[in-house]
Amino acid sequence: MTTDNQHDLITDICTRYGNDKGRMLDILTAVQERLRCIDETSMHTIADTIGCSRIEVEGVVTFYSFFSVERKGDITIRLCDDIVDRFAGMKEISMIFEEELGIKLGQTSDDGRFSIDHAACIGMCDQAPAALINDVVITSLTPESARDIAQKLKTGTPPQELLNSVGDGNNAHELIRAMVNNNIRRFGEVLFDDANTGKGLKQALHQSPQDIIEQVIESGLRGCGGAGFPTGRKWSMAANTPATERYVICNADEGEPGTFKDRVLLTERAELVIEGMTIAARAIASTQGIIYLRGEYAYLKPYLEACLQSQRDSNFLGKNIGNVDGFDFDIRIQLGAGAYICGEESSLISSCEGLRGEPKNRPPYPVEKGYLDCPTLVNNVETFACIARIIERGAQWFNSIGTDDSSGTKLISISGDCDRPGVYELPYGTTVHELLKLAGAEQAAAVQVGGPSGQMIDPTAYGRKICFEDLPTGGAIIVFGSHRNILEIVEYYLDFFISESCGYCTPCRVGNVFLKERIGKIRKGFAELMDLDYLRELSNTVIQTSRCGLGQTSPKPVISSMDNFPLVYSALLKEHPDGMRASFDIQKTLEESRHLAKRRSHIFDTSYDN
Amino acid sequence: MSDSPKKRLATTSLAGCFGCHMSLLDIDERILALIEQVEFDRSPINDIKKITRRCDVGLIEGGCCNEENVHTLQEFRRKCDVLVAVGQCAIMGGLPVMRNAIMHSDDPLKECLYEAYIDSPYIQNDNHQIPNDPALPLILDRVYSCSEVVKIDYQIPGCPPSGDMLWQTLTSLIEGRPENLPLELIKYD
Ligand SMILES: Cc1cc2nc3c(=O)[nH]c(=O)nc-3n(C[C@H](O)[C@H](O)[C@H](O)COP(=O)(O)O)c2cc1C
Ligand code: SF4
Numbered sequence: 015m016t017t018d019n020q021h022d023l024i025t026d027i028c029t030r031y032g033n034d035k036g037r038m039l040d041i042l043t044a045v046q047e048r049l050r051c052i053d054e055t056s057m058h059t060i061a062d063t064i065g066c067s068r069i070e071v072e073g074v075v076t077f078y079s080f081f082s083v084e085r086k087g088d089i090t091i092r093l094c095d096d097i098v099d100r101f102a103g104m105k106e107i108s109m110i111f112e113e114e115l116g117i118k119l120g121q122t123s124d125d126g127r128f129s130i131d132h133a134a135c136i137g138m139c140d141q142a143p144a145a146l147i148n149d150v151v152i153t154s155l156t157p158e159s160a161r162d163i164a165q166k167l168k169t170g171t172p173p174q175e176l177l178n179s180v181g182d183g184n185n186a187h188e189l190i191r192a193m194v195n196n197n198i199r200r201f202g203e204v205l206f207d208d209a210n211t212g213k214g215l216k217q218a219l220h221q222s223p224q225d226i227i228e229q230v231i232e233s234g235l236r237g238c239g240g241a242g243f244p245t246g247r248k249w250s251m252a253a254n255t256p257a258t259e260r261y262v263i264c265n266a267d268e269g270e271p272g273t274f275k276d277r278v279l280l281t282e283r284a285e286l287v288i289e290g291m292t293i294a295a296r297a298i299a300s301t302q303g304i305i306y307l308r309g310e311y312a313y314l315k316p317y318l319e320a321c322l323q324s325q326r327d328s329n330f331l332g333k334n335i336g337n338v339d340g341f342d343f344d345i346r347i348q349l350g351a352g353a354y355i356c357g358e359e360s361s362l363i364s365s366c367e368g369l370r371g372e373p374k375n376r377p378p379y380p381v382e383k384g385y386l387d388c389p390t391l392v393n394n395v396e397t398f399a400c401i402a403r404i405i406e407r408g409a410q411w412f413n414s415i416g417t418d419d420s421s422g423t424k425l426i427s428i429s430g431d432c433d434r435p436g437v438y439e440l441p442y443g444t445t446v447h448e449l450l451k452l453a454g455a456e457q458a459a460a461v462q463v464g465g466p467s468g469q470m471i472d473p474t475a476y477g478r479k480i481c482f483e484d485l486p487t488g489g490a491i492i493v494f495g496s497h498r499n500i501l502e503i504v505e506y507y508l509d510f511f512i513s514e515s516c517g518y519c520t521p522c523r524v525g526n527v528f529l530k531e532r533i534g535k536i537r538k539g540f541a542e543l544m545d546l547d548y549l550r551e552l553s554n555t556v557i558q559t560s561r562c563g564l565g566q567t568s569p570k571p572v573i574s575s576m577d578n579f580p581l582v583y584s585a586l587l588k589e590h591p592d593g594m595r596a597s598f599d600i601q602k603t604l605e606e607s608r609h610l611a612k613r614r615s616h617i618f619d620t621s622y623d624n
Numbered sequence: 625m626s627d628s629p630k631k632r633l634a635t636t637s638l639a640g641c642f643g644c645h646m647s648l649l650d651i652d653e654r655i656l657a658l659i660e661q662v663e664f665d666r667s668p669i670n671d672i673k674k675i676t677r678r679c680d681v682g683l684i685e686g687g688c689c690n691e692e693n694v695h696t697l698q699e700f701r702r703k704c705d706v707l708v709a710v711g712q713c714a715i716m717g718g719l720p721v722m723r724n725a726i727m728h729s730d731d732p733l734k735e736c737l738y739e740a741y742i743d744s745p746y747i748q749n750d751n752h753q754i755p756n757d758p759a760l761p762l763i764l765d766r767v768y769s770c771s772e773v774v775k776i777d778y779q780i781p782g783c784p785p786s787g788d789m790l791w792q793t794l795t796s797l798i799e800g801r802p803e804n805l806p807l808e809l810i811k812y813d
Contacts, residue, residue: 542775544775592701592702593701593702593707593774594698594701594775595771595772595773595774597772598768598773598774600691602765603694603764603766603768604691604762606732606733606734606765607733607763607765608762610733610734610737610754611756611762613756613758613762615691615761615762617691617695617761618691
């Protein structure tokens with residue numbers, strides 16, 4: 015592409031987004047898609063066009079894993095590097111792609127056609143190993159299918175045509191057409207009961223905002239994204255903060271490894287989610303909403319756009335909704351660009367504002383000062399879907415399901431070593447054991463409840479209940495059989511946090527690296543008892559001194575595995591009565607020096623004959 | 625602990641600047657009280673070069689940057705009941721550890737030596753050689769803190785720790801009391 019063409023293309027893209035700096039993410043996504051990179055020249059052009067400095071653009075480009083300064087292939091293959099995918103054989107798949115395409119992981123082919131990269135969990139753990147080829151999701155890869163795909167790509171088959179089949183339910187919809195499966199194994203009474211009805215919103219039209227909020231409070235609904243904050247309380251805070259504009263944001267970033275229930279909800283119950291957002295808009299007097307859709311789920315965007323449009327067509331979105339004078343609300347979709355931290359609500363807001371997805375200091379909380387400094391409600395996909403049902407069927411009905419402190423049902427995504435991975439809608443209070451039985455995983459040796467930021471439990475704890483009073487989860491349950499190495503899992507999760515940390519706080523940026531190093535030392539058999547003290551102490555430091563939820567939870571795999579699998583650790587510890595460290599190998603430390611000095615050590619080379 | 629009525633104390637400076645030993649001298653006249661209670665074995669203070677027999681306490685200043693440091697540290701570990709890392713260099717590597725920052729090189733040690741003796745614009749090294757006398761101990765691939773090489777029983781933070789702090793720690797150790805340093809002694813900001 016000539017410089018002139020490139021310049022025109024970029025200014026066109028900027029114009030499409032109103033030359034608005036706040037839409038930087040969209041602009042960069044479009045440029046990356048067309049040019050396969052965002053190089054210096056592009057950054058300059060973007061900066062000049064939208065009126066900011068080049069370094070601001072570069073800051074955003076380098077933050078998100080889907081943007082790159084170096085050119086990526088026309089076809090970008092992202093292999094999911096989640097632990098479940100690894101255990102399902104991703105290493106072999108990755109070697110096949112490397113071999114067939116003649117490039118290594120992280121490289122782009124010389125002709126610019128292909129590049130292969132790793133991606134953190136892409137939300138397909140129940141059909142692992144999976145990959146993204148541009149926006150196209152490929153699931154349940156086998157060595158044979160991987161080779162076949164690589165060969166077809168080489169002969170010029172476009173990614174979309176690689177699919178031999180489409181998945182169940184709406185995955186077959188003409189606007190989705192993905193080979194993804196929903197794998198809904200249990201339809202509960204709240205979310206998957208019947209299809210979308212619009213009944214909740216119709217009720218809400220005749221209720222005052224205060225009434226709506228009171229019902230949400232009465233229902234006992236707690237946020238489904240992980241933290242479990244009482245939704246009604248959040249809403250009343252947003253409604254009570256004086257402001258001329260307020261925003262409703264649906265958190266569809268779903269980045270926690272092992273979680274994929276929001277993907278299924280968006281595929282099967284998108285209208286319910288939109289309905290919940292619209293009810294929220296009425297409750298807090300908002301006119302603008304955003305669905306923050308993770309970049310990995312870009313394949314759902316056309317379908318979701320169509321859902322929004324059909325809601326507009328039926329007067330459920332737009333101006334004077336349901337013919338209620340002055341009830342205006344519309345929603346746009348903000349596509350993410352591959353950053354787990356953007357699931358954290360204040361980072362998500364930064365990201366929607368076109369900034370680096372870094373968390374903000376709190377207070378003020380987003381409900382007081384969020385998107386564009388206005389009160390902003392951020393709720394999870396599932397939370398909004400529950401809202402629509404609560405208003406439709408009543409707070410009492412919802413409250414009667416589940417346990418005392420955790421009302422309703424929970425969508426749970428189960429993956430790993432089980433016979434029936436997939437999505438289960440179950441009332442809060444279900445025990446881990448019941449879950450494992452449903453999923454065909456009664457032999458599980460360890461269960462990770464709530465993804466890496468949750469806890470790893472052992473079989474003696476399978477009687478515990480999934481609910482906020484006992485074992486909270488944002489929805490991820492990952493099952494590990496007895497043939498899995500617990501410390502490999504812990505090390506992997508630390509790796510995940512290391513690569514996803516935004517780097518703002520030292521304890522999180524550096525502490526997690528040290529934790530990982532120490533786990534590595536234990537795995538090599540060089541560790542002593544005091545290394546466990548070190549792990550515990552450092553974990554506590556990271557938890558207590560990190561700014562956001564990522565750092566505050568990242569050491570949890572270490573702590574919970576130490577608490578619940580002490581024997582795994584103690585089996586690998588070795589005390590050295592002479593006080594020498596097994597991990598220190600003097601010969602290795604001298605190798606380079608001997609080479610440079612061209613002589614041997616007269617202390618440590620015993621054969622040294624002077 | 626050995627049965628001699630006086631406790632035996634050995635001290636050494638590895639990859640340090642002797643600042644911690646200077647600080648030890650800052651206990652001033654209390655050194656007289658100290659030698660009532662302890663016998664100095666190997667130490668720069670009395671210039672004894674080898675540990676003569678088993679000691680109760682060993683104080684280590686500095687981390688390990690060359691083979692001789694490792695050798696000395698290992699000897700201290702073998703011959704001292706309690707080993708104390710004194711000061712930031714012994715605990716974390718301190719200033720010398722800055723060379724560990726050269727890590728994204730194919731040959732970090734070579735890069736470090738060239739920077740130190742050949743390439744840097746600020747050096748005066750008329751023969752343009754990297755020192756390599758056979759009497760010089762071989763340098764390690766990177767700097768190691770003491771606890772990476774041997775087990776360390778106690779650490780006294782500071783750069784250097786104050787004389788008062790060293791005094792408190794030493795007397796506690798000699799009397800076999802659990803250490804209980806007041807916060808104002810170990811708080812540096
Ligand atoms: C590192 C990190 C990642 C998060 N990722 C998500 C996510 O992917 N989806 C989500 O709904 N909430 C996520 N959260 C929680 C959000 O910050 C926020 O609590 C949630 O969206 C609020 O919605 P809820 O109350 O409906 O759960 C994350 C939090 C942290 C600290
Ligand atoms: S805890 Fe980690 S992810 Fe969160 S702000 Fe600090 S560095 Fe960033």
